Amino acid sequence: MAEYVIEPERRTLHGHFSRELPPVLTINSGDTVRFRTLDAAWGIEPPNDTGEPRHKFEPRTQGLDDGHALCGPIEIRGAKPGMTLAVRIDEIVPGPYGWTVAGGWSNGINERLGVLNDQMMLRWTLDIEEMVGRNQFGQTVPLRPFMGVMGMPPDEPGVHPTAPPRVTGGNIDCKELVAGSTLYLPIAVEGGLFSVGDGHALQADGEVSSTAIECPMERVSLTFRLHEEMHIETPRAYTEAGWLTFGFDKNLDEATLFALEEMLRLIEEKHGITRPMSLGLASLLVDMRITQIVNGVRGVHAVLPHGAIQG
Numbered sequence: 001m002a003e004y005v006i007e008p009e010r011r012t013l014h015g016h017f018s019r020e021l022p023p024v025l026t027i028n029s030g031d032t033v034r035f036r037t038l039d040a041a042w043g044i045e046p047p048n049d050t051g052e053p054r055h056k057f058e059p060r061t062q063g064l065d066d067g068h069a070l071c072g073p074i075e076i077r078g079a080k081p082g083m084t085l086a087v088r089i090d091e092i093v094p095g096p097y098g099w100t101v102a103g104g105w106s107n108g109i110n111e112r113l114g115v116l117n118d119q120m121m122l123r124w125t126l127d128i129e130e131m132v133g134r135n136q137f138g139q140t141v142p143l144r145p146f147m148g149v150m151g152m153p154p155d156e157p158g159v160h161p162t163a164p165p166r167v168t169g170g171n172i173d174c175k176e177l178v179a180g181s182t183l184y185l186p187i188a189v190e191g192g193l194f195s196v197g198d199g200h201a202l203q204a205d206g207e208v209s210s211t212a213i214e215c216p217m218e219r220v221s222l223t224f225r226l227h228e229e230m231h232i233e234t235p236r237a238y239t240e241a242g243w244l245t246f247g248f249d250k251n252l253d254e255a256t257l258f259a260l261e262e263m264l265r266l267i268e269e270k271h272g273i274t275r276p277m278s279l280g281l282a283s284l285l286v287d288m289r290i291t292q293i294v295n296g297v298r299g300v301h302a303v304l305p306h307g308a309i310q311g
Contacts, residue, residue, distance in 0.1 A: 001030040001223075006071050008038050013057065014072070015042075015065035017153040017160040017170065019189045023075035026191075029226040032090065037217045038069040039098075040148065040198040044216075046097035047123055067162030068149050068171065072195030076224055079192035081155060084230040087183045087194070091221040092145045094201045098124035098133060098215035107210060107294065124213050126201055133201055133213055141202055141213075146177045147220060148198030148212065155188040162197075164297035165248045167234050172246065173212070173292040174237070174301055175203050181239040186232050196220060210294040234262045242305040248297050255300040256288055263302035271309055281309060 004025055006012050012024045027033065038044060038057055042065070045054040057069065079085065103110050104119025124133040131143045149162060151169020165172045169185045177183055185194075199220070203212030237244040245266055247258030263286055267278040285308040291299030 001032065002027065003032040003034065006033060006035045008036055008057070008069070008071060010059070012071050013038070013065070014070055014195070015060070015067040016162060017151070017195065018158065019153045019155060019193065020157070021073050021153070021193060023073050023191060023193060026075040026077060027224060028077050029224065032221060032223040033074060035071045035196055035217070035220040035222070037071055037197050037199055037220060039216045040068045040214050042069040047099045047121060064159065068198040070149060070162060070195040070197035073152075073193035074195070074224070075191035075193060076226060077191075079187050079226055080190060081188055082231060083187045084227040084232055085152070085185045085187050085192050085194065086225045086227055087150060087185065088223040088225070089147075089177060089179050089181050089183070090223055091219055092147065092179050092217060093219040094126050094128060094143065094145045094199065095216035095218050096126055098126055098201045098213035099211070100124070100209065100213055101211045102209040109208065109210070109294065124201070124215075126213075126215060143201045143213075144175065144178060145199065145201050145217070146175060146203075147196055147217070148173045148200050150177070150183055150194070150196050152185060152187065152192050152194050153189060163295050165246075165295060165299050167248070169235055171198065171295050172235065172299060173200075173203065173207050173295065174244070174246070174299070175200075175205060176239040176241050176244060176301070177237060178240070181237055184227075184230070184232060184236040184238075186234070194224070196222065206290050207292040207294050232262070234258060236262065236266065242303050242308070244301045244303055246291065247300045247302075250297055252290070252293065252298045252300065255298045259300040259302040260286075260288065263304060267304065267309070285309065
């Protein structure tokens with residue numbers, strides 16, 4: 001199998017999803033691509049005291065580069081709508097800096113919590129040897145890096161923003177998608193057209209301030225494999241926590257039901273049991289977790305621990 005390298009440059013960067021975007025690379029199923037990514041806000045240096053990056057990548061095109069800085073898209077030969085793309089996350093290495101913003105803009109949460117006009121910027125130095133981040137106030141946190149955005153465009157014309165997650169992936173923002181995990185995505189368009197970006201050095205479930213430790217990534221190594229006979233309706237993932245299924249909707253209750261329904265399908269497929277039995281077991285074994293509540297479209301993931309169902 002082949003291995004390729006993609007660097008962030010004008011040809012490989014974009015800030016939207018679209019089935020009309022030409023691929024920057026075409027690979028075979030089983031190939032690996034190693035990316036280097038900018039931070040989500042297109043920054044190429046750490047933020048300064050005002051909270052703005054000193055320099056951002058230029059030139060950018062208004063209307064096309066308004067979202068997260070994404071690398072891609074990658075075309076996978078033979079990928080067709082209805083198939084599933086497995087993305088194995090082999091390695092994720094953060095860059096030297098990160099930032100977290102809380103408060104200061106209208107998003108519903110800031111108003112409710114009383115921080116609409118009181119913005120705070122935490123600036124992080126990332127120590128990759130110790131895998132810790134230290135901010136300007138001397139606080140230290142452990143790092144657990146993952147990519148916030150991994151996904152493909154929907155089969156709809158036009159430009160689609162990067163902020164909301166979709167059934168074909170995108171801004172999922174799930175902290176469990178660390179190195180060693182595999183993300184399974186439904187393919188909607190010929191070739192798949194996969195993109196990645198929005199590096200996070202650390203994030204909790206919910207991402208309640210609207211940001212994680214946003215950071216560039218020195219290396220993001222992903223291996224792609226097509227599953228022609230696997231048909232899923234929403235993303236799934238195989239992680240150290242267990243099997244995950246995802247649900248997305250503007251309504252958190254609906255997102256929860258979508259994630260649960262896909263988990264019941266997974267249990268039924270793997271254990272050959274009925275819907276009532278899978279629901280009963282899920283009530284005992286499956287944890288429902290809020291992935292994020294800040295991207296307009298809410299995310300929920302259901303977690304079935306490995307080995308939880310015997311027999």
